[in-house]
Amino acid sequence: MFDSPDKLALGLVTGIAFGFLLQKGRVAKYEVILGQLLLKDWTVVKVMGTAVVVGSVGVYTLVEGGWASLEVKPLLYGGVISGAVLFGIGMALLGYCPGTSVAACGEGRRDAMVGVLGMLTGAGLFVALHSMMQPIIQGMGNDGKPTLPEVLGISPWAVVAILVAAGILAYWLTSGRTGWRKPADLSGSTHQRAI
Amino acid sequence: MSNPLTQISWSPYVVGAAIGILSWFSFATADHPLGITSAFEDTAALAGKAAIPSLEETHPYYAEKAKEGDSPKIGWEWMLVVGVFAGAWLSAALSGDRTRMTVPPSWKTRFGASPVKRLAAAFVGGAVMMFGARLAQGCTSGHGISGALQLAVSSWLFVIVMFPAAIGMAFLLYGNKGTQHV
Numbered sequence: 001m002f003d004s005p006d007k008l009a010l011g012l013v014t015g016i017a018f019g020f021l022l023q024k025g026r027v028a029k030y031e032v033i034l035g036q037l038l039l040k041d042w043t044v045v046k047v048m049g050t051a052v053v054v055g056s057v058g059v060y061t062l063v064e065g066g067w068a069s070l071e072v073k074p075l076l077y078g079g080v081i082s083g084a085v086l087f088g089i090g091m092a093l094l095g096y097c098p099g100t101s102v103a104a105c106g107e108g109r110r111d112a113m114v115g116v117l118g119m120l121t122g123a124g125l126f127v128a129l130h131s132m133m134q135p136i137i138q139g140m141g142n143d144g145k146p147t148l149p150e151v152l153g154i155s156p157w158a159v160v161a162i163l164v165a166a167g168i169l170a171y172w173l174t175s176g177r178t179g180w181r182k183p184a185d186l187s188g189s190t191h192q193r194a195i
Numbered sequence: 196m197s198n199p200l201t202q203i204s205w206s207p208y209v210v211g212a213a214i215g216i217l218s219w220f221s222f223a224t225a226d227h228p229l230g231i232t233s234a235f236e237d238t239a240a241l242a243g244k245a246a247i248p249s250l251e252e253t254h255p256y257y258a259e260k261a262k263e264g265d266s267p268k269i270g271w272e273w274m275l276v277v278g279v280f281a282g283a284w285l286s287a288a289l290s291g292d293r294t295r296m297t298v299p300p301s302w303k304t305r306f307g308a309s310p311v312k313r314l315a316a317a318f319v320g321g322a323v324m325m326f327g328a329r330l331a332q333g334c335t336s337g338h339g340i341s342g343a344l345q346l347a348v349s350s351w352l353f354v355i356v357m358f359p360a361a362i363g364m365a366f367l368l369y370g371n372k373g374t375q376h377v
Contacts, residue, residue, distance in 0.1 A: 001241075001268050001269065002268060002269050002270070003268065003269070003270040003271055007225065007270070007271050008269070008270070008271065008273075008274045009274070010224055010225050010271065010274075011225065011270070011271035011272060011273070011274030011275045011278065012274040012275070012277060012278045012281075013278065014217065014220065014221050014224075014225070014229070014271075014275055014278060015274060015275035015276060015277060015278015015279045015280075015281070015282060016278040016279075016281050016282035016285070017213075017217055017220075017278075017282060018214065018217060018229060018275065018278065018279050018282060019278060019279035019280060019281060019282025019283035019284075019285075019286070020282035020283065020285060020286045021210050021213050021214050021217070021282075022210075022279065022282075022283060023282070023283040023286035023287050023292070024202070024204060024205040024210055024286050024290075025204070025205060025207055025210030025211070025214075026204045026207075027210075028283055029299075030299035030301070030302065031299055031300070031301055034299075034301060034365060034369070037361050037362050037364075037365035037366075038362075038365050038366065038369060039362065043207045046207035046208060046211060047207045047210050047211040047214065048211065048335070048339055048340055048343075049211065050207070050208050050210075050211025050212050050214075050215065051211040051212070051214040051215040051218065051340050051344070052215070052340060052343045052344045053215065053344075054211065054212045054214075054215025054216060055214070055215035055216075055218040055219065055340065055341075055344035056215075056344040056345070056346065057215075058215065058216065058218070058219035058222075059218060059219060059222050059344055059345060062219060062222050062223055067222075067223055068222040068223055068226050069226060070345050070347075071226075071227065071228050071341075071345070072342070072345055072347040072349070072350075073332050073333055073337070073338065073342055073347060073349045073350060074332070074349060075347075075348050075349040075352070076332075076349070077352075079330045079331055079332065080330075080331045080332075080349050080352050080353050080356070081352070081356050082327070082330055082331075083326075083327040083328060083329070083330030083331025083332070083353070084327065084331055084352070084353045084354075084356035084357035084360060085327065085356060085357075085360045086323050086324070086326055086327030086330065087323075087324050087327030087328050087331065087334065087353075087357050087360070087361075088327075088356075088357045088358065088359070088360025088361030088362075088363075088364060089320075089323055089324075089327075089360055089361070089364045090319075090320045090321065090322070090323030090324025090325070090326075090327060091320070091324050091335075091357075091361050091364075092320070092361045092362075092364035092365040092368060093316050093317075093319060093320030093323065093324075093364065093368070094316070094317050094320030094321050094324055095299065095302075095317070095320070097324070097334060097335035097336075097339075098231040098232050098235070098324065098325065098328060098334040098335065098336065099231045099279060099334070099335065099336045100335075101321065102231065102276055102279045102280050102283070103279055103280070103282075103283035104283070105280055105283070106279070106280045106281065106282065106283030106284035106285075106286075106287060107283055107284070107287040107292065107293060107294060108287065108293045108294045108295050108296070109294060109296050109297075110295060110296065110297040110310075110314070111296070111297055111298070111299070111313055111314060111317040112317070114314045114317045114318050114321070115317040115318065115320060115321035116321060117318060117321070118317060118318035118319060118320065118321025118322040118325070119232075119235055119321040119322065119324065119325040120235060120238065120239060120242075120325075121318070121321075121322045121325075122235075122321060122322035122323065122324065122325030122326040122329075123232070123235040123236045123238065123239035123325050123326075123329060124239035124242070124243065125322065125326055126236060126239070126325070126326050126329040126330070127236060127239045127240045127243060127256050128243075128254075128256075130255070130256040130259065131255045131256070131259070133330065136330070137330060143348070145347070145349070146347075146348045147345065147346045147347055147348060148346040148347075148348060148351065149346060151348055156346060159346050160346075171208070
């Protein structure tokens with residue numbers, strides 16, 4: 001029922017850092033999430049894209065050194081595709097994703113608090129209907145837990161290098177253009193120099 | 196220069212890079228990717244069992260999860276969710292960015308000031324989103340960040356399907372005219 005106390009404490013500390021960053025990144029705000037979905041504010045893509053690029057370098061280094069193992073989720077086509085469609089529809093309606101809903105509650109947002117109650121209800125519904133959902137989840141086949149480098153038959157480092165290059169290119173192409181950077185970003189840049 | 200902890204916002208690139216580094220930390224210390232929604236599933240399953248103890252014997256969910264060695268528990272990820280709340284509270288409190296907002300301004304412009312309407316949409320949206328996340332076994336954190344950075348095919352598929360669905364729904368809600376208000 002419970003993980004060991006040190007593991008629980010580690011989860012809490014990691015979560016505090018995660019929530020702090022989500023709030024400082026302004027992604028716990030309805031306007032920013034909807035702004036992204038309406039293709040007017042690219043904060044969400046910038047945060048997620050940078051996290052993926054930076055994260056991939058370190059995590060593959062840890063795996064290579066034997067300090068961690070990959071935790072890849074199964075490629076159950078039915079579950080992933082139907083789940084992604086429902087997820088997208090629900091997220092646009094709520095205006096927060098699961099992590100940012102919880103962060104938005106910390107910020108005090110009342111609609112996010114009700115959204116979290118909805119999320120608990122959705123989770124309860126999934127638990128209740130778990131067996132009935134299996135034909136949908138498993139229905140379109142299960143391809144195990146492949147990664148892109150395995151499917152492409154190349155070294156993971158080649159894929160990581162492509163991601164890093166794509167990230168740098170995207171930054172270079174967009175950072176100079178007006179309209180892509182909002183006033184809030186400019187204050188963020190000031191901060192970048194501060195540290 | 197002002198103290199970064201009391202600033203309202205940081206550059207999205209700084210935040211993104213820090214979340215990337217946080218994912219190194221979580222893999223190195225807990226061998227666990229950052230994710231949110233399985234804790235919600237565990238909470239719902241534990242609450243169901245607590246409310247109706249006979250469910251553990253009668254409902255197939257518990258037997259199936261026990262067989263997979265994945266019985267619901269209060270674990271690392273559950274505490275991660277508690278931490279996200281606390282960390283966001285701390286950040287907003289330090290910068291004076293706390294709010295009691297119920298109806299966001301762009302919602303108000305498009306759908307009116309009714310809190311009931313906004314909260315009903317938030318509740319339904321949260322339920323549909325979470326149901327989808329559990330079907331797909333991940334969310335914007337578990338698939339979108341942690342899965343994508345592990346180069347998992349399932350996670351890239353999730354992102355490629357999820358964002359167009361979300362964008363389509365947002366345009367349905369706000370229309371081309373409504374986008375001027377966000």
